[in-house]
Amino acid sequence: MKILILGAGYAGLTVAHRIREFSNAEITVISRSKTVRENTIFPLLLTNEVKIEDTEFNAEEALRVKNIDFVEGEVTEILPQTREVKTTKGTFDYDYLFIALGGAYEENFEKIPGHEFAFMHHTLEGFLGLKKALESAEDGVRILVGNARNSPIEGPSYQVALISEYILRKRGIKGEVYLVTQSPKGVFGILQNDKIAEKANGYFQRRGIKVIKGTYVKEIKKNKVILGNDQEIETDVISVLPTLSAPEVVIKAGLTDDSGFVPVKLPYFLHSDRIYALGDLAKGMIPAKTARSAMISAENAVTHFLHLGREYYSQGVLCIMEAGDDSGILRFDKGKEGIKVLLDFNRNYILIKKIYSKLLVNSAFNVPYHASLTV
Numbered sequence: 039m040k041i042l043i044l045g046a047g048y049a050g051l052t053v054a055h056r057i058r059e060f061s062n063a064e065i066t067v068i069s070r071s072k073t074v075r076e077n078t079i080f081p082l083l084l085t086n087e088v089k090i091e092d093t094e095f096n097a098e099e100a101l102r103v104k105n106i107d108f109v110e111g112e113v114t115e116i117l118p119q120t121r122e123v124k125t126t127k128g129t130f131d132y133d134y135l136f137i138a139l140g141g142a143y144e145e146n147f148e149k150i151p152g153h154e155f156a157f158m159h160h161t162l163e164g165f166l167g168l169k170k171a172l173e174s175a176e177d178g179v180r181i182l183v184g185n186a187r188n189s190p191i192e193g194p195s196y197q198v199a200l201i202s203e204y205i206l207r208k209r210g211i212k213g214e215v216y217l218v219t220q221s222p223k224g225v226f227g228i229l230q231n232d233k234i235a236e237k238a239n240g241y242f243q244r245r246g247i248k249v250i251k252g253t254y255v256k257e258i259k260k261n262k263v264i265l266g267n268d269q270e271i272e273t274d275v276i277s278v279l280p281t282l283s284a285p286e287v288v289i290k291a292g293l294t295d296d297s298g299f300v301p302v303k304l305p306y307f308l309h310s311d312r313i314y315a316l317g318d319l320a321k322g323m324i325p326a327k328t329a330r331s332a333m334i335s336a337e338n339a340v341t342h343f344l345h346l347g348r349e350y351y352s353q354g355v356l357c358i359m360e361a362g363d364d365s366g367i368l369r370f371d372k373g374k375e376g377i378k379v380l381l382d383f384n385r386n387y388i389l390i391k392k393i394y395s396k397l398l399v400n401s402a403f404n405v406p407y408h409a410s411l412t413v
């Protein structure tokens with residue numbers, strides 16, 4: 039049996055590890071680069087708490103010891119009718135396909151008018167550019183962090199806003215930090231839990247961050263941002279996350295619906311007879327697109343694929359916020375065990391995040407426990 043996995047991110051590598059744990063099938067992983075980065079820790083690059091090399095590992099080496107083939111190439115076409123995938127390294131056929139190519143961050147960022155005047159706090163390049171701008175900012179600097187309309191992940195924006203405030207404070211620079219949140223209830227308003235939103239917004243207020251609620255970044259000009267409510271804000275440093283969809287190569291294969299994501303049967307992420315769609319590109323149980331959800335989608339897919347008889351995980355939100363000289367945690371999980379909600383701020387969460395990140399890097403994303411509830 040030939041198993042093809044597209045994408046060596048959180049979801050793709052979790053599938054590879056887990057199938058190998060239970061089966062001797064022929065497994066091939068195809069991904070753009072053998073150097074894989076644990077991007078949830080990227081905000082700590084801004085404060086030098088981690089170095090670039092702490093965030094990366096070689097996926098080819100990690101898979102070779104498990105007798106899993108790794109092909110470093112670009113996926114150019116997915117052909118479900120003929121069960122083939124075309125890549126820059128040739129055409130591959132499959133019996134079962136796991137598509138885990140992530141969300142189309144770059145493609146959607148480029149659709150934001152004036153994106154060339156902003157950083158995107160997703161890629162390594164985006165973080166390094168932002169770091170330089172924060173380190174050279176001068177008195178009177180105005181920093182704006184936000185998301186484009188319908189962007190499904192605001193947690194990184196919260197972290198970047200908090201860290202920006204910290205860097206200015208540490209450097210003794212006077213300036214303004216604006217955070218734009220899509221929910222009218224502000225930070226974590228999307229969770230529809232008033233106590234959480236109140237506590238979170240209070241924290242950002244105490245940190246001196248100006249939260250602009252209920253809108254989004256519509257357009258960027260040199261030194262100016264135009265928001266969805268047509269408010270214009272003069273700015274010097276802008277960092278934005280775009281809306282998301284599945285990558286173009288997945289859309290072109292006819293696998294997505296009107297949402298831009300791949301519809302799947304939940305909780306096991308089966309798209310069609312022989313295709314599972316995982317992680318950021320799948321229409322999951324919740325709108326938020328996170329690494330934890332990506333790994334959970336992979337665990338559930340393998341449980342179904344190999345008939346493991348294990349319980350299925352539910353996807354929730356678990357966000358450790360890196361906040362400069364402080365940090366916080368937000369947990370919102372719903373499962374058959376009930377609802378677990380937690381928001382807390384404590385400097386020690388940074389340490390937990392660093393340890394967890396190290397675990398992800400050292401194991402090439404082979405982390406079997408996701409602190410999740412079951413469906």
Ligand SMILES: Cc1cc2nc3c(=O)[nH]c(=O)nc-3n(C[C@H](O)[C@H](O)[C@H](O)COP(=O)(O)OP(=O)(O)OC[C@H]3O[C@@H](n4cnc5c(N)ncnc54)[C@H](O)[C@@H]3O)c2cc1C
Pocket residue numbers: 044045046047048049050068069070071074077078079080081111112113114138139140141159160161191193194285287316317318319327328329330331332356357358
């Ligand atoms: C700054 C930041 C902080 C974050 N913090 C958190 C957090 O604290 N907790 C959390 O759970 N989530 C967090 N996230 C979200 C998380 O990083 C994503 O949800 C996660 O990466 C999605 O995993 P994935 O496996 O779906 O895709 P990815 O990890 O993006 O993997 C996709 C892989 O496919 C490859 N690929 C894509 N297209 C092609 C192609 N055409 N050909 C070949 N290869 C291709 C890519 O190179 C990549 O290796 C954060 C994100 C950012 C940007």
